[in-house]
Each structure stands twice: as structure tokens, then as C-alpha cells.
Amino acid sequence: MTAAGLRAGVVFLLSTSLAACSTMTTPGVDTQRLGVGEVPVALGSSVRDNRTPMEAVLACFGDQLTASGKPNRVIAVGDVKDFTGKYSINEGNAITQGGSLMVYSALGKIGGNLTIAERFDPVIAERELGYTDRRQLGDGSIYEVNGNKVPWVPYFGGTITKSDYYIVGGITELNYNIRSGGVEASVNNIGPQARVFTQSVGVDLRIVDTRSLVVVKTVSLTKQFSGYEVGGNIFRFFGSDLFDLNVGAKGQEPLQLGIRAALEEATVRLVAAVEKLDASACMRQRIDKIPDLPADQLRGRKLVASGAAALPATPAVANTAPLIVRRGPSLNDVASNGSAPNASSVQIGFEFGSATLGGAATAVLEQISQMLAGGPVEVVLVARDTENWDPAKRDALIDQRIATLMSALANRGVAAGAVSVKWRPDRADTSIYRDGPGLQEIAKIQIRK
Numbered sequence: 151m152t153a154a155g156l157r158a159g160v161v162f163l164l165s166t167s168l169a170a171c172s173t174m175t176t177p178g179v180d181t182q183r184l185g186v187g188e189v190p191v192a193l194g195s196s197v198r199d200n201r202t203p204m205e206a207v208l209a210c211f212g213d214q215l216t217a218s219g220k221p222n223r224v225i226a227v228g229d230v231k232d233f234t235g236k237y238s239i240n241e242g243n244a245i246t247q248g249g250s251l252m253v254y255s256a257l258g259k260i261g262g263n264l265t266i267a268e269r270f271d272p273v274i275a276e277r278e279l280g281y282t283d284r285r286q287l288g289d290g291s292i293y294e295v296n297g298n299k300v301p302w303v304p305y306f307g308g309t310i311t312k313s314d315y316y317i318v319g320g321i322t323e324l325n326y327n328i329r330s331g332g333v334e335a336s337v338n339n340i341g342p343q344a345r346v347f348t349q350s351v352g353v354d355l356r357i358v359d360t361r362s363l364v365v366v367k368t369v370s371l372t373k374q375f376s377g378y379e380v381g382g383n384i385f386r387f388f389g390s391d392l393f394d395l396n397v398g399a400k401g402q403e404p405l406q407l408g409i410r411a412a413l414e415e416a417t418v419r420l421v422a423a424v425e426k427l428d429a430s431a432c433m434r435q436r437i438d439k440i441p442d443l444p445a446d447q448l449r450g451r452k453l454v455a456s457g458a459a460a461l462p463a464t465p466a467v468a469n470t471a472p473l474i475v476r477r478g479p480s481l482n483d484v485a486s487n488g489s490a491p492n493a494s495s496v497q498i499g500f501e502f503g504s505a506t507l508g509g510a511a512t513a514v515l516e517q518i519s520q521m522l523a524g525g526p527v528e529v530v531l532v533a534r535d536t537e538n539w540d541p542a543k544r545d546a547l548i549d550q551r552i553a554t555l556m557s558a559l560a561n562r563g564v565a566a567g568a569v570s571v572k573w574r575p576d577r578a579d580t581s582i583y584r585d586g587p588g589l590q591e592i593a594k595i596q597i598r599k
Contacts, residue, residue: 179192179193179194180193181193199444200410201441202407202410202411203411203436203438203440203441204415205440205441205443205445205448206435206437206441206445207414207415207429207432207435207436208256208260208445209259209445210432210435211260211262211421211422211427211429212260212445212449214262214429214431214432214502215260215261215262215264215421215425217503218263218425218427218538219539219543220425220427220540221263222265223263223264223265223314223315223421223425224265224311224315225315225316225357226266226268226270226315226316226317226360227270227317228250228270228316229250229270230249230250230252230253230317230318230355231247231321232245232246232247232249232320232321233320233321234321234322234323234324234351244324245324245351245405245409246406246409249319249321249353249409250270252409252410252413253317255410256413257417257421259414259444260417260418260421260445261446261449265311267311267313269316279305282302282303282305285300288301288302289303312360314359314360314361314424315357315360315366315424316357317355317356317358317417317420318355318356319355319416320355321353322354323351323352323372324349324350325349325350325351328348328349348374348375348376349374349375349405350372350373350375351373351405351408351409351412352370352372353369353372353412353413353416354368355368355369355413355416356368356369357421366420366424367423367424369416369420371415371416373408373409373411373412375403375405376403415433415436418432427536428538429536431502431535431588432536494525494527494528495527495529495530496514496517496527496530497529498514498529498532498555499589500531500532501533502533502534502537505547505551506554515558515562518564519562519563519564522564522598522599526597526598526599527596527597528572528595528596529594529596529597530585530594530595531548531551531555531591531594532585532589532590532592534589534590535582535588536588538582541577541578541580545577548574548592548593552574552595555569564597568597568599569595570595570596570598571593571594572595573593
């Protein structure tokens, strides 16, 4: 084909393409004409919950807070600023300026026994308090003040709830292109290219006692983000005409979404510190994908070990099957009693905060009845090592669990006098007696025939 013919073909192709572009729509995007004479408006996806890979962690920690029975905490959020100073004249600030709002949302996702106090933008409340002080604020009702009926709302002070702690800090790092690489190959300026790159951000938060201004806990977290870019090009002269055709694609993990996830994890760690709770079990619910459900819908469900999904089960605090494991001598037998036991031993465990024996315990209880023919049987009661109750709540829960076991044994013909508590923690003992990964011993029961 001659250069003139090729030129004419390209012009025709461009003309038809432009004409088609004037009427074409992007696949998956609908349009709607909202008024007479208006051009159609593109309508994309619907609004959804803003979820992160931390949803299951937040739900789990909220359940843990509720089960702990600790007093209600009032937590406020101060300024969580962008301290990176990174700014583009074309795109503005590289880092979100809404760090405080993300921390507020994280506290809301946790829920539990947390009360969130507004301290970030109290302008409206302060104005209304000013109106009240000037006797200008009303709500349509009539009040009696000093024997007189007045249309304004009386105010005697003390209506604003004080906070126990507040969270402040900032986004302190944005490291561009900490590592990149790629490949490009071409022959006569024709060929593919590919590139990958990585950047990172860092956040530093702290939680402060409002009354004393003592910093209770600090957290410094970092997260990396990866991106890619692939493409190909044709760059050729045909006669005196230049033809340049480029195709490709690029993508990157959303930077602000990653910052939100980092701030959510930092919030969990800070609240766990002031509540004196071990959040490690909940942290294991963190996954590499964004779940289908937000934290408030995951709350109260029993989560699988990997955190990949939530089982459609009843809440984990009640009516859950216990952990049941055959075992040899306890690792703590010597420490607790001075010598290893001679009796046969089995282990029955309870889920977090639960005193219920599920259906899976039936086989073990039947096995205990058979083992009694050979002599005494020791039953070691275990629970998750994330349980760290105050002494009164811990003792009450141990009493309930022992009573549940004794009731189940009585239904199988084991007399109450044949069951004795061999060991349980003293009320003043705050130690955790670990027994295998993720477990702690809470009591030892001896059963005789």
C-alpha cells in the first residue's frame, strides 16, 4: 500500500472512530436522561459500605469488649493530621486530610462498650450552648424556672459527658517508589513494556488519658502499596508520515484505603491497651481481601480461624461447641501440685466467655464414663488464652463452667460426691496458665467411680 493510501485509510478510521465515540458508552455504565433537552448522565455503581480487610478484626474486638464486662469507656478523637507535606499542583494533597474521620469510623465499627465523644468539630454544640446561656434556645415547650413559665430551655450545666481517653497523631510517611523494576523490548520501535513499583506510608497514633494527659500507648505502623504498568507501542514512519500507537494498562492498590486500614488497626491496638485486653486472637482475623460484609454485620458471629469469612452461626459467646482434645499430663501439673498425675486425663475447652457444652461434648462425656472403670479421671478445663477477666468475673465464669460439667456428669449417673475440684486459680492469682497454642487452663476436676 502506498503512503497516500495508508494516510487515507488512517483518516477514514479516525473519522469513523470519532463518530462512534460520540454515541458509545463504557461497558457496565448506564446512562439516563434526567430532563428534556439534557444530555444523558452516566450512572455508575451504587453506594455501598466502605469496607477494608480489617472488618472482621473490628467486629471480633467489639465482641471481645462486650464479653469482657468492663465499664463503659468514653473516647474522643483529636486531630490526626497529614504530616508528610506531599503536595501536587495538579492533584492537591497526596495524603487524605480526613485521618480523624477515619479513626472516628473505626471506633464506630468496634462498637462494644465504647462511647464516642465529639471533640473534633463541636462548633454547633458550642453555639447552641451560647444560645442557651443567652436564653434564646427553645424547643417549643414551656418550662418552669423559679416559679415562672418560660419558652427557653433552662441550663444548669453538666450535660456534656467527659471523655476518658482521646486519640491523636498523624500520617507521617509517604515514601514514593521505594522499589521499582520492569522490562522493555522493542524491534524497530515496536514492542511491549512492563513495570512494577512500590511505595509505602506510615502512621503514628497515641492514646492519652484526658484527666492526666499521660500518654498511655503509642502505635507506629507502616504499609506498602504495589502498582503495575504494562503496555505496547508502535512508532513508525511510513514515507513522510509518522504513526504512533500506544496501548496499555496500569493500576495500584488504593492509597487512601490502605491508610484507612492502617488507622483502623492502630485504633484497635490503642483501645486494647487502655482496656487491658489481648487483641491478638482478633488480629488473626485480618485477611488479604475485603470481606462481603461490614463490621456491624459480622459482629456476634463465630469467625473462622483464617478470617476469610463469617460462619452463619449463632454468636460465639453462647451456644457454641467447646474445644475438646485428648491429652496427656498437663504442662502445669508439676507447677500446680508438685507432681504429675497418675489419673487418666482428658481436656474440655470452652469458647470465649461461654459456659455452654455443645453437642460435640457428648462423646467425651461418654468416654469419661468408660474410663472411670480403670480408675480416677482428671478433666482439665481450658479456655482461650485471650480471656483476661477481672477476678470476680473470672471466678463466676469458672463456677458456671464447673456447674455445667457436673450437671452433665450427673445426667450420666456420676454422683456429685465423686466429683471434686482439684485446682483452680486463687482469686488473687492473675496469672495465665497456658496449655498449648491459644489455650489456658482454668480448672482441674477429678472424677472417681
